[in-house]
Amino acid sequence: MLINGKPMDQIPAADRGLQYGDGLFETIVMVQGEPLLWERHMARLETGERRLGLPPENKARLHQEVLNVAGDHSPAVVKVILTRGAGGRGYRPPVYPQVTRIVSLHPWPRYPAQWFANGIRLRVCSTRLGRNTRLAGIKHLNRLEQVLARQEWDDPNTPEGLMLDEENHVIEGTQSNLFLLKGRRLTTPDLSACGVAGVVRELVLEVAAEFDLTVRVSKVSLGELQRTDALFITNSLLGICPVAALENRRFDIHQIPAALIHQVRSQALSSIGMT
DSSP states (O other): OEETTEEOOOOOTTBHHHHHOOEEEEEEEEETTEETTHHHHHHHHHHHHHHHTOOOOOHHHHHHHHHHHHTTOOSEEEEEEEEOOBOOSSSSOOSSOOOEEEEEEEEOOOOOHHHHHHOEEEEEEEEEEOOOTTTTBSOBSOOHHHHHHHTTOOOTTOOEEEEEETTOOEEEESSSEEEEEETTEEEEEOOSSSSBOOHHHHHHHHHGGGGTOEEEEEOOOHHHHHHOSEEEEEETTTEEEEEEEETTEEOOGGGSOHHHHHHHHHHHHGGGGGO
16 A cells, blocks of 8 residues: 555544545556556546545556556556545645545455346445535545445345435445446436446446447436336446346346447456456
8 A cells, every 4th residue: 555655554643534534536447557447537536626626636646656556466456545635623624735645455356257147136225315516426535325325235145236316316326337228228327416427337328329329317216227128237346237136126137238248348347357
């Protein structure tokens, strides 16, 4: 682990990331010394910096630190955290913050192959996401809503849960984005009021037209999930993962174009997604 470029594993207790969740993070896949989807991750990080009023990080320096931490580990996961740094007591941020930069290495999660071959089961969480357009889309450090949602169940056969907002619109999974496929129309929930705009979600939206799919970003209800032909979730570590069932409703995972899954995985996961 590197903190501000130095090997260490401690930060001051006064750091605002610890005190208030005042910061951002990115979770990046490393394959053979390459941080995959790097430009997309950095674009979202820059959006978060602007929203939170953080000084822009030197991305070339951050890139080098990611490479240094990852070393020869492949595949692996690197987590990048930026906080507003240490500050005095109270919510008011320092005028000239000294950003804390944390880059850490984590082992590759060995997801069961059956998730991708047969699909996964989802549940609906009771914990709701609060609506806040200023925080919508970015990956800020305050993930208490997701923590509380993930606390709701302990069934290894249900690896993910869907979260709704306070108006009962389906938004995302606790750690993923959601897509619905009905005929040739691909829909993903509108994230303008809450939720995280995933980099793989962005990738799917861009490449979908290559597979004769019409893309729609809109409000989604639970009823619409019951009427759709297929579902899948996305994130940086999964690429695309098909959904076989949402509680008691089953879906045909073969409705999802295999070529779409292959292309997204090849870009998001490189050779990992092909095994």
